Amino acid sequence: MDLSSRRQLPLFSIGIVQKLTGLTARQIRYYEQHGLIHPARSEGKQRLFSFADVERLMDVRSLLDDGYNMSGVKAKLLGKQPDGAGAAKANDKAAEPSDAELYKWLQEELQAGQTERAMSLFQGDLSRLYRRR
């Protein structure tokens, strides 16, 4: 049983993780829906978080505290490469990806066969690109 394995062991209830990360249960479940974490489940369907999950959540907390919004955090955490322009930073509204950046990223994901991931991760942003009826 190496370090890598122990880091992945499903050990904590959402209650513990709330205290460990300072996030609310609502936020933790919300971030899971956005693919930021993938906690295991007990037989009773209750979430079981590993050290890796907790660390991940703490990273999310950190980014949010620095002013990033959901799409900014997702881009930062889920390996979206540094495209010269829409780099990173935080504060005001600089974290929202432009439509051009969105199209570019979406195109890359689709070509890489990650369409399902792209759909779940950017439901919110993509809706911005839908045609208005």
Next chain:
DNA sequence: ATTCTAACA
């Protein structure tokens, strides 16, 4: 007592 999902006077 806790957590889960779904939904919003």
Next chain:
DNA sequence: TGTTAGAA
């Protein structure tokens, strides 16, 4: 994001 209802 908060909150809450109803079930597990």
